[in-house]
Amino acid sequence: QKEVEQNSGPLSVPEGAIASLNCTYSDRGSQSFFWYRQYSGKSPELIMFIYSNGDKEDGRFTAQLNKASQYVSLLIRDSQPSDSATYLCAVKKTSGGYQKVTFGIGTKLQVIP
Amino acid sequence: KAGVTQTPRYLIKTRGQQVTLSCSPISGHRSVSWYQQTPGQGLQFLFEYFSETQRNKGNFPGRFSGRQFSNSRSEMNVSTLELGDSALYLCASSTRGSGLAGITDTQYFGPGTRLTVL
Numbered sequence: 001q002k003e004v005e006q007n008s009g010p011l012s013v014p015e016g017a018i019a020s021l022n023c024t025y026s027d028r029g030s031q032s033f034f035w036y037r038q039y040s041g042k043s044p045e046l047i048m049f050i051y052s053n054g055d056k057e058d059g060r061f062t063a064q065l066n067k068a069s070q071y072v073s074l075l076i077r078d079s080q081p082s083d084s085a086t087y088l089c090a091v092k093k094t095s096g097g098y099q100k101v102t103f104g105i106g107t108k109l110q111v112i113p
Numbered sequence: 114k115a116g117v118t119q120t121p122r123y124l125i126k127t128r129g130q131q132v133t134l135s136c137s138p139i140s141g142h143r144s145v146s147w148y149q150q151t152p153g154q155g156l157q158f159l160f161e162y163f164s165e166t167q168r169n170k171g172n173f174p175g176r177f178s179g180r181q182f183s184n185s186r187s188e189m190n191v192s193t194l195e196l197g198d199s200a201l202y203l204c205a206s207s208t209r210g211s212g213l214a215g216i217t218d219t220q221y222f223g224p225g226t227r228l229t230v231l
Contacts, residue, residue, distance in 0.1 A: 031216045032216045032217060034219065034220075036222075042224070043201075043203055043222040043223060043224050043225045044156075044203070044222045045222070046219055046220075046221065049217065049219060051216055051217060088155075088156065090220075092216070094215045094216055097168065098168070098169065099144075099161065099168065099169065099209065099215065100158075100169060101146065101158065101220060102158070103148075103155060103156040103158075104155065105154075105155040106155055106156075
């Protein structure tokens, strides 16, 4: 079982629709969860992070965390063609001086005009 | 505030050679992590340096090494290059706080170094 699992896609949604990106993780001790967007040929850029159960909204983006189910998701409302990219889920665990960040393979999102 | 910088941006090497990549973190960030990204494997963690000490290491052979300087700049070295080392090498910096700051501390990525091994 991979530590962080994402469906590699592609996930295709029409412009204006809600895109739902999902991520599951195996380590129950994981404490914070990050979503990055990566355009082809570019480096990952942070969208948002979440560490408490529930929803966190930032503009058109909503991150959802359910620690009991070891599941985190990213919703993109009113999807635009410019949102077409690969979305990486990252899971972090810290303990004393130890820190580990693990990335999923990423989900490729295609927003169709 | 300037972002994370990496040099060089592109490198072409031949098998058996060695290469050194450089990363300058965001000002005030003392942690630098290195990742290898390939299409099939995604982002694979190489190692993390904090306060000039390697704090964590991924599952890579000893040909991959790194170091961090007192100004937090970091270098990564790959010796005896193999074809499979062709990848995008990314570094990410963070403040690496403690407690809640450590939990919410965010990594910011540089533009990467594209290494091609022929």
